[in-house]
Amino acid sequence: MQIPQQPRKGKTSFSPNIISPARILVIGFASIIFLGAFLLTLPVATVDGQGLPFVDALFTATSATCVTGLVVVDTGTTFTLFGQLTILAMIQVGGLGFMTFATLVTLLLGRKISLRQRILIQESMNQINLEGMVRLVKNVVLFTFIFETAGAILLALRWSFDYDWSHALYLGIFHAISSFNNAGFDILGGFKSMTGYVSDPVINIVIMLLVISGGIGFIVIAELVELRKRKKLSMHTKVVLTASAFLILIGAFVIFSIEYNNPKTMGPLSWTGKILSAFFQSVVARTEGMNSLPIGDLHQASLFFIIILMFIGASPGSTGGGIKTTTFMTLLGAVWAMIRGEGDVVFFRQRVDEDKVYKALTITMASVLLVISVTMILCITEKQSEFLTILFETTSAFGTVGLSMGLTPHLTMFGKILLSIVMFAGRVGPLTVAFALSWDRKKRRFRYSEGKIMIG
Template sequence: MRDALRKFMGSPPRILVAGFLAIIFIGAGLLMLPFAHVAEHQPKFLDALFTATSATCVTGLVVVDTGTYWTTAGQVIILLLIQIGGLGFMTMSTLFAIVLKRRISLRERLVLQEALNQTSIEGIVRLVRKVVVYALAIETAGSLLFAIRFAYDMPVGEAIFKGVFHGVSFFNNAGFDIMGNYRSLVDYVGDPLVNIVTMLLIILGGLGFVVLADLVEMRKLRRRLSLHSKVVLSMSGILIVAGAVVIFIFEYTNQATMAHLGFGEKLLASFTQSVSPRTAGVNTVDLAGLRQATQFFIVILMFIGASPGSTGGGIKTTTFTALIGAVVAMIRGKDDVVLFRYRLAQERVYKALTVTLFAFVLVTIATMILATTEDHPFLMILFEVTSAFGTVGLTMGLTTQLTIAGKIIIIVMMFIGRLGPLTLTYALGPKQERKLYREAEGKIIIG
């Protein structure tokens, strides 16, 4: 039995799946304890499991209000789950190993490679050190700025705790907030400091640690950015600006969202809501009040998500860029996908297509199931499912009204979204053996 278990756990994807499951169930168990929730509330195990999954998978969807349902101890548990889930449990365990001066084994390096979505194990431990340093530095700066701003509206102790909670939550693209009554940052829709700090934390967390390291070393070593960093930065910028323009135009005269705001506040709200679907789950306007065109556009942004090796989900910006490049190459009659004068290997394009198709099928199936179990508008259900898969955390109000079946489906989608559909497929599927031959070429008509 032990040998069979060891053989099953031999691959890095399976270790990742098992590790995340263990953290989720431990977190759910802790949230069930009396000190974690307010006295008048007794969470059902499914609700505790939903919250633990959402925190570990850095999503932000909640079935109970984080600010009023859980005690300070419960909120600290959620915060720890967010930190572990955002950086990855293997990153955290490697950090402890480094502190204890323990040697990192080859198997651990392979798991880290899978967890951080790297192409090789070369320099993987050095990258882990950078991940931890960058994350703590950015979270500390964001937490401090939040605490200073919140101190004007609440006692200093509460301001510090809320500053730390939101600094960690937003950098890890979790979207959890403890403002109470599901308000998120609606009360700060016109506040420049809160909005700008929130956007910077989300963007930095969503770029990926490889890109952050590349940016830092570019200045230190005066070297050029890698192709990966160029693609991530350019596509992220395009999506943010394009998203803000679309939201600004569609919601400019919407009485339910932005019509009552000044021109500067509308710009601020548009950019915040454009950045948030990058898997952060923060909102400064009522999402249920958005026009349907805006809601559907946000669904597209959530599906694309953040970048590889980051705290965010979705199919990733690089995947989307590779697909766009393939379409452009096909239209122009070219054989190769070229980005910034570099040719992409055909394997990369196939992987981008596979990830996108897998994600589309998963979202479609989950949406169809929820459309059967939940009595709500279709767009509301699609929004919820895409938010769960992209580990975004934005909701139009459906999360708190989910049936038991609906909660289970969303839990599964959050888990798949955090690990990635391919990682889960590799973990659960049989080991593939390399063929020693190729089949004869055939032809079909396309288009």
Template sequence: MKSIAKKIELTPPQILVIGFAAIILLGATLLSLPISSASGQPTLFIDALFTATSATCVTGLVVVDTGSHYSMFGQIVIISLIQVGGLGFMTMSTLFAFVLRKRISLKERLILQEAMNQGSMEGIVRLIRRVLVYSLTIEFVAAVIFSIRWSFDLGIAKGIYFGIFHAISFFNNAGFDLFGSVIAPFTSLTTYADDWIVNIVSMGLIILGGIGFVVMSDVVDYKKHKRLSLHSKVVLSATGLLIMVGAIVIFIFEFTNQKTLGSLNWSGKILASFFQSVSPRTAGANSVDIGAMRQASQFFIIILMFIGASPGSTGGGIKTTTFTTLIGAMIAMIRGKEDIVLFHYRLGKDRILKAITLTMIALFLVIFVTMLLTTTENQSFLKLLFEVTSAFGTVGLTMGVTPDLSFFGKIMISLTMFAGRLGPLTLAYALGPKAEKELYRYPEGKITIG
């Protein structure tokens, strides 16, 4: 019996994969029920599965409009999946353990370590406690501001409901919205392109949700320690630089495009440029029509979506730290340096190899799925590449492809969202054989590169 138990013992990555899959299936079942639909008719299971995957993987891609298709019950199911998926089901289960004063076991700490992408278990429970406090506090403050703002447009009751829903959705970088029920399906925040309150609060939520809880905790403790970790410095620098560069590029390319920025005043142009630069951090909301943007802007957004958010956050992508490591490696090689140095710290070779591995797996996944979809979907290559990258980066931006996906297309995009949320390496560790320690090393060989 002991040998059988040992054989079926699951590793932390496997538990994460199974846990997320179970939540998605439960969500899909609930969303397919007649009570979840605004019309009272059952939703096709494939559409419910796609929506549940998108919500749990905090992506935002939808085949049916959330605000107009789903009833309040269905919308509550979706926002619950977003909260659980964004913070992680293990984080939510830890919350219940705190409430019930239950001790966190060693196995649970190992899973939390894997879920939060941490190098060790030291302080993991304290970090989870902070994650819960920060998340609920930020969502509450944003919900109050949103509720007050939208109460003027929608009435007090609907304004409060919209405020709570969108605060949770945007902080978890999900991008789901309800404005299809009051404006038109799939409109997102296009009506509020020049609204300072909606834009600033939304961008604040997206950025805070995307920098990662470790960085957030580090910033809060700055007054006490008077220093930031290397990880926090890299994340904050890369995030700020990508947002600034993204806003400038989008502003330049779209300035004269009457279908996007061209019709807005100067403040609206600046706001919309920054919002479209922040949103590819894996948020998925948009204040201008993405499908109407110039191809140069669309391709640039694909790059931003592929990079994504930061480790230990609610976002996806290869992460800002991976991108920074690759850029550092390129600069070091060009300069003839042996080490990658960031903020006077040398990066270990294991970090560099992990960054290269993660990027290559992600690149192969995006290319492979895009190639498959070009044979099954009647869409242009750029639109499909945009859709797949959005799914992998758990972004949720689309050029209008999602509602027209075939059955096969919905399955492939769902699997891509799943892989993007868990991370290619976590998925590889979960599905691959258990690593064994090498007993010997081969002699070093040399090949010509370049």
């Protein structure tokens, strides 16, 4: 029997969602992108004094704010110091979330954080509980400062052997911020990224540690820091650490095995270079777009495997994108539970709520449909490009990774706009964008009678 819903007096279905958290997050990120795009069109932003064309500026601003790293022009040679610092600012704000900065400014002004702001922080950081949001923001800022400062110093010390101190320090700061926020932008020039340092242990290890730290999520970092006091880790942290370690190891093994004798990638490298490059590409494939091996020269099997890693992405509450490691693990857990005839998804002797399983399935299906649809459209508009190249670029945009096979600089105007939308959806989240665009999300107060359907 259907129970009719009574409308609230003086309210319409339009008004409750006008300023919903999802809508505010979408508007906030979009505002940062358009502001950054405007700044990059200014003559002072580019070396040639012409400024970027608006579509290129919009693509670059979206890539920076959504911490992706896909570029249509070379960052190191196209932009002036003003342009590069503008990109760096967008990376920092986009990586941590504009609500984190808004809350920080509010705290610095000595004002109280309202309940509305706490809800927005909870939504932007993808947290379960509302409690401790202000403390979380303070920890996020503190952890970010510590990791980025340490990374900048170590990278600057290494680059001081190749450049003068001032330039080495600038390189260290830029790449530390870019790496920790999983952005993938570099200013070494020539679209070469870290290929010139493929066997350098300092560059590789420091960047990998920054990428991993930014990709596991701030809640996980906080729990690890407080482990002595807490004496135990939550199921979320255990799942994130397990999934991250597994994906890094299996990724390094697969890439090492396939590329070992490839004369264009690992073939000429020493054993140290082969191992470092395998782990480096495995780490950055899920979250960050720097590369130490030429991506276009990898075997197709390696490229397809990297596409899978990019689609999975980083962890919730982090600076990375993708469907997230916890979503991937929840789906694996659901498959395993079904095979064993069990009713619950269980990790570390704890049950995953059924709603989370549905959410994981919804996120994955929405993401698959988005990537497939955009890939099909780009196969029509980018006629000179191969299918695998287009799929790789689209998945990289969705996962906010930034790895490229070289297609992005040659995209049509339509292709640039479409991939900008994909990067935006990948950073904010497909469900958040859907919630922001929906006007009425009321839950039914009744259930339909059960029907029968054949599965499998």
